Amino acid sequence: MTDRSTAKGTSLMTSSxxxxxxxxxxxxxxxxLALAPMTRNRANPDGTPGELAAEYYGQRASLGLLISESTQPSEDGQGYLATPGIYTPEHVTAWKTVADAVHAGGGNLFIQLMHAGRMAHPxxxxxxxxxxxxxxxSAEQDMVTMTGPQQTPVPRELDTVEIQDVIAEFRHAAASAVAAGADGVEIHAANGFLLHQFLSPNANxxxxxxxxxxxxxxxxxxxxxxxxxEEIGADxxxxxxxxxxxxxxxxxxxAEAVRAQYRYLVGELAxxxxxxxxxxxVGDDELLRSLRDLWPNALLLIRYGRTREQIAADIDAGLADIAPLGQFALANPDIVERLRTDSPLNEVDPATLYGGAEAGYTDYPTLAGN
Structure with a gap:
């Protein structure tokens, strides 16, 4: 992984x-800036974060707000191989080492709670x-398993009693995250997983x-x-x-159906x-503007296909308050310093995004050479 310069336009050094x-x-x-949640598939078989997780997150503590990889709130919530959980005492103990590393570097950790729903394989x-x-x-999607790709099966429909159980699982997971020292949680209602499935008429x-x-x-x-x-505080x-x-x-x-669904949802969440x-x-600027108007507190925004030069654009335009970074932060532990100083960026190694050990996880070089 070499240190290469990306194309530069307006310098982020001047973005007040x-x-x-x-x-x-x-x-x-x-x-x-913030760290966007990114699945890395490096958890242990029991769902505890892998041995390098504290180092990985601690390296990126200068981002200030770090949102963890998707973390299941229950056994039913797991969809992919080697993803972490936050529902057992062992999970809490292991996540505490991650939270401590982030805090030691001056950062704050929010653990993302994600139930995969039908995007899973037994x-x-x-x-x-x-x-x-x-x-x-069925989602009719290929899912990586230990024996190779397999199609996601037809899920079992949750009954109304089980839905209350799912709600309780999220509550328990949030309490567990705070017990582990996390500063908060992010509820994952996006990206094709259970809560997004409930929102989508072709899955619900x-x-x-x-x-x-x-x-x-x-x-x-x-x-x-x-x-x-109610469990951990709206703040x-x-x-x-x-x-x-x-x-x-x-x-x-x-577009009109999507606007109706999300304007209602965000209005109620507000x-x-x-x-x-x-x-x-992903592209409906009219909807984005209305969500910004509906939402009274902080808005974090990732715009699909955003370039380095566009990182501050939505904040400058008043559409967002915080810009989470994905692969920029994955490949550059010191991304904050690099953007402040208009320095070259490391390129992501696609072969090491998911699974493995330190390669492509904790070994990306910094400007200081470590």
Whole structure:
């Protein structure tokens, strides 16, 4: 992995908005950058973070706000190989080493809580049971397992009692995250996973109070957010959405259907006074503007295909307060210093994104050469 310069346009050194401090609930941030959540598939078989996780996150503590990789709140919540959990005492103990490393570097850790729902395969879970979902409709996606790619099976439809169990699992996971020393949690309601599946009419064919209408499809997301906020505080609870992102076989309908769903959802979530809304934006600028207007607190925004030169653009335009970084931060532990000094960036090694040991995880070079 060599240190190569990317093309440069307007220097981020002169972007005053990017370097302004910000208060995010109970934490103080020195600037507007953050670490985006990125799955790395390096957890241990029991769901504890891998032995290098504390080093990986600690290396990136200068980003200030670090949002962890997707972390399952229960055995049913696991979809992929080697992803971490946050629901057992062992998980709490292991995550504490990560939180301590982040805090030692001056950063703050939010653990992302993600239930995979139908985006799972029994071979990847501790109990090897069929995955669950809002309806018995397969994602029809290939899933990597220890024996090679396999198609996701038809999930078992959650009944209304089990939905309450899922809500309780998120509540317990949030409490466990705080017990591990995390500064908060991010509820993952995006990217084709369980909560996004409930929002999507092609994955949710229910005719009860959790399906059918815009309001009913949003119900589980709102109830989970309310439960988590009650458990650990709204000022430690963020949530991520990805309107119209067609991952996991989801199709949320035309632009007007997507706008109706997310304007309602965000309006209701705003009543809970959650500390932030994290939007993965894929192109509907009219919707983005309306969500910004609906949301009273911090808005984190990742715009698909964003370049280095565009990192501060949405903050400058008043559309966002914080710009989380994905692969830029993955390949550059000292990304904050590199952007401040207009320095060259390391390139990502695609072969080491998922699984493995230190290669492509904790061995990317810094400007200081370590």
């Amino acid at each position: 908005s990017l370097w302004q401090p910000f208060t995010l609930g109970r934490v103080q941030l020195a600037h507007r 071979d990847n879970t501790p109990h090897h049971r069929r995955p669950v979902g809002p309806s018995a409709i 064919h229910r005719d009860d109070s959790y399906g059918g209408s815009v309001q009913n499809r949003a119900r589980i997301v709102i109830e989970i957010a309310q439960a988590v906020a 430690r609870t963020g949530i991520r959405i990805s309107p119209a992102l067609p991952l996991g076989g989801l199709d949320e309908g035309d 009543r809970l006074n959650l500390v932030y809304l994290h939007v993965f934006h």
